[in-house]
Amino acid sequence: MESVSRTRAVLLLAAGFGAAVGVTWFFVSRRKRRLVKVGEVSQLFVYPVKSCKGTPLKEAKCKAFGLENGNLRDRHWLVVKEDKVCVTGRQEPRLVLMTASCDDTHLTLCAPDMDELHVPLKLSASNETFTCKIHGNTVTGRDCGDQASRWITSFLKSRETYRLVQFEETMKPRNPKNEYETYTENDTVAYPDLSPLLLLSEASVDDLNTRLEKKVSVRNFRPNIVVSGCAPFDEDTWKKIQIGSRVTLKQVMPCPRCIFTTVDPDTGIIDMKEPLTTLRSYRQYEGPHKKVYKSNPLFGQFVRIEKTGVIKVGDPVYQVI
Template sequence: MGASSWALALLGFSTSRVPGQPRSIWLGVAAALGLAAMALGTVAWRRARPRRRRRRLQQVGTVAQLWIYPIKSCKGVSVREAECTAMGLRCGHLRDRFWLVINEKGNMVTARQEPRLVLISLTCEDDTLTLSAAYTKDLVLPITPPVTNPLLQCRVHGLEVQGRDCGEAAAQWVSSFLKTQSCRLVHFEPHMRPRSSQQMKSVFRPTDQVAYSDASPYLILSEASLEDLNSRLERRVKATNFRPNIVISGCGVYAEDSWNELLIGDVVLKRVMACTRCLLTTVDPDTGSTDKKEPLETLRSYRLCDPSEQALYGKLPLFGQYFALENPGMVKVGDPVYLLSQ
């Protein structure tokens, strides 16, 4: 049965043509009735389809700072806007923790072992990158290491990950600045296999991946939480002691602990877990010196997890929250931050 005949039958009309009646008239009536039936069916379907509940938006703050840390454990770069990608912030050629310092065995070298790493900066312009540090001559390198440079097997927190060697000049520059051990600089390239965040912490999704970050592509901290900590310290610390990617202003103290899902512009970020804190927070980002005590000891006095969560966090204090990307887009300093709720 054709569509026109089906429509007639559906509406209770006979599908047999009356003898002597012109075929063109019969077909015209059938076509008109067919369109009417389709329209009625569409309306009925739309009425039957369940409506999606609109999610409520509540502004909880404003983006105050955006930070990219191109080399793991080295100096951060403050940016006005950045693209949120699945593996962290990107601004031009700058990617968050896409470069890594390793030792001769391929293990990561961080400011936990080499506090002076926080004094090294990496900047990009056009097709070159520049390594800089105080009282040291800048080193200019190509942004993309030559494909003839070897691919090295590296380890970040015990997990294998590749890196393209940035060359002898970069290795000598970093080693000379640190003056403690022979090091090399490697770069993560798009074709390389990322590390799985879930292998670091089971609460992450199988799809959450990072290059050289510890576990998560996004760390969010509020100015209010930082100010609360500083009110307990004799010597103030900065946001860069904690290396957040997004700093939020205009919210309550530790409000970020309860933000399950955030909307910033078109970007949606979903909270995964709190960030545990280690000796890296005791390194002064301006001098590279460390007393190995504060602010860690103060954080331990009031920011330990609930005993029921010790399997996840252990006995390390918590400060800031790890987020994973739900929807990509651009974020800018000054953007309102909304809490998404059902």
């Protein structure tokens, strides 16, 4: 009987010790990961065809390859030339006038003075797959067919034949590490420039507009997530953030800006000067990585997705400290 009592006492002591360790770990981990609210989500955008008009969303799933809403996925379609090099708003500014929507079976493209184009979401296996180039890096795409090619070529008034390709989930994605050393072997994207998500604050755009004669909007900078309620360029300091109760994003690098920012999102006319010239006057990088960013001003942040989930307009944005 005495040995049984002793065993019971030892078990109770061990259980108590284990509980104490668990409670201690809980509070220590909470202290290590503190959430500080820095703003809230004010706008969400997807750009189904690379360089097309942004589609505003009230909510979206944040998945490995970026935002999606139903079958509407961010930058999963791409315009390419005959040599399979991508075509963007830098070369064809009128791409920003093209809108995209999806139902259960088709991607629908609309553009000024054009009939609607309906592209099957499930393409025939007989459609050719191409190795396409984005910034010199390769990624696969399946051809969307001759009708889509004629539509795109006609809308852009191109003398060269353009084709539309689709990224399928089973295809091998791009590794942006081949373009910027700040990425890792585990970073993957479909057709975005670098990261699956670009984040920007409204305050940063407001600050820029105080310096411009002709005002611009967030649409000039094509973000996926727009944050309000913070100071200008606060997003530069957010190494890690949580949106809502789950989605966690980690900063990779600031976005180096190019002439695409000078395309008017309402007219598709490229200015070639503003707001890029003004951005260069105060958002130029002068640190040890100057050879990486060169003369490109930095505006907005590329982030990687650490935890997936649903993001909604109005969700709180927390800095993880």
